[in-house]
Amino acid sequence: MTMLAGRLDPTAGTFGMRTVPIPEPGPGQVRIRVRAAGVCLSDVHLIDGSLRPAFLDAQEVTLGHEVSGEIDAVGPDVPDQWLPGVRVVLEAGERCGVCPQCTRFRTPCLAVRTRGVDYDGGWAEYALATHHTLVAMPDTLSFEEAAIVPDAVSTPWGAVAGTGRAEPGRPAGVWGVGGLGAHAVQLLRMVGAAPVVAVDPLDAARDRALEFGADFAFDPADPHFGEQVAAVTGGAGLDVAYDMAGVGAVREQAVRCLGRDGRLVLVGLTPEPLTIPNSIAVSIRGTRILGHYGSRAGDVERLIDLIRYGRLDLSRSVSGTLPLSEAPEAVKALADKQGNPIRLILTP
Template identity: 75%
Template sequence: MATMLAGRLEISSRKFDVREVPVPEPGPGQVRIKVRAAGVCLSDVHLIDGTLTPLFLETPEVTLGHEVAGEIDAIGPDVPDRWREGQRVALEAGERCGQCPNCVRFRDPCLQVRTRGVDYDGGWAEYALATQHTLIPIPDDLPFVQAAIVPDAVSTPWGAVTGTGQAQPARPAGVWGAGGLGAHAVQLLRLIGAAPIVAVDPLEAARERALEFGADLALDPGDPTLREQILALTGGSGLDVAFDMAGVPPVREQAVSCLGLGGRLVLVGLTPKPLTVTDGIGFSYRGQRLLGHYGSQPGAVEQLIELARYHRLEWSRSISGTYPLADAATAVEHLERKEGNPIRLVLVP
């Protein structure tokens, strides 16, 4: 039996290691991908440390990795002819459950989306399986390391900016947390014409990076004049929309205080901590809203790949480092400690 390296997490013990496992064979409607790049996300860190737990995993352990790009290596039965061996693809970060009422009735969205590398085996491996519905062709001039991060690090803020948050041209927007998601949120807000854009991060290097990515103002959350500076920048009106990319409770309270009339706070960063709004009366009086967000809408990854195809977007600045698959644990440690203030670290099998 052929074997391969894979980064496996045992859920009960949260033990993670890279070891030899059988190479998977594609079933009906599936292809096998030779993985060329796989992103390392804070969600992976939180799965390992126990902060996050899979909702739908049916096995005691799972191969991590929901940001994946590579080449089709083998094709199973019932896969349409448009997919061929050697084709360059990125993989959607999740797929429909096929069982909920919306899936049975062919409606969007699925009510119980399964996440790759969480609810079923992902791409921290030399080979990975994917259903043909989750394949996104990528252009020859888009490097695998960049394509791999699109299905989460880029598409999640894209979904938050254009979908949940409904950011608008010439309207003020704020981003709290300028790391892996936040830096891309700034880039994407700039792309759609939001203005002004404010980035908030405690790290000076992250603030400088946010300015390079397109922010008009970058502030330290510990600055006692933060709210006053944002109000001054927006002519006293406050932010139209704010995005919590950090998943830190104090961030949310601060962001709410900077919202204007009808302002929206979009919760993108994940945390198990409770949600609180100190000034509940003011929040209601000003018609403000808290909006949860997870992942992206159908078609988001295709949109971003098309923008990259026509050179409206590129992510060379987003790749902070690459690691061999065998060193996945080291990559996780470096991300957890934020060594070098990374946007995205990528495993290269």
């Protein structure tokens, strides 16, 4: 039995759709019939080589770290709650199980394995998942919306509520209102940050930011940009700024917008060096620069509950769906920002 899958060879730098064997679940694993899988800029960067898997032990990997579907088959040693037909969303990664933190039952894991990067993901008709990475999803939530929770929503949630510690009534800025940034704006408004300032060079992205709950949306190239941020924060500057774009110039600009004890959170991934033009100001203001990756244990479950009870609306987040066979076209559309997408979804 075979299936279609989107396969990347990181060494050769090649990506394409291939027919591969349908996997069989081993101990502690289930096989998922994939119903929806998100296309993320990280996937684009894996294909173009600017990101590389850290722990891949095979020549190729099936991409896709945002996945939802139904349990199709169950391996041995899986808890009874996970039965064929149960609707689930998959965590975007899992603990390595061998680092000192894991062997001592501590968090965080020092070498988290990412689905669709370090092991096979969900750009396929079927995918394997260990049972502790499964999150049950309500019948009221579509597979398309559920699929994006494990990264497009949970990563900014981890940055907003965790790493950046955004607070009610305190000003926050988001640079880059794409798949991550649009949800960061929505989540900042939900936790009460005020004002929420969105920054993006695209008119359509700034309009989207206002629709998602930003109080202000500015063009970073505007010659009066610094004055605009100062005006809306009463001259105090931002309490926290989030780089969702992974661009060096963004980080330099965001640092300059921070107030006393301000925090810059690096969410967008880039191999570019981090440069701070004026480190004296950073020292005097007590600025902190914080790296962020992924989300914390339990975040996906919490977000699913927020959706279940109507606190979080993802109905505007799916920009379009394409058949799994058109994964290369979806990657190109996202890379070229065709239609200014938030998230494109592949459906097997």
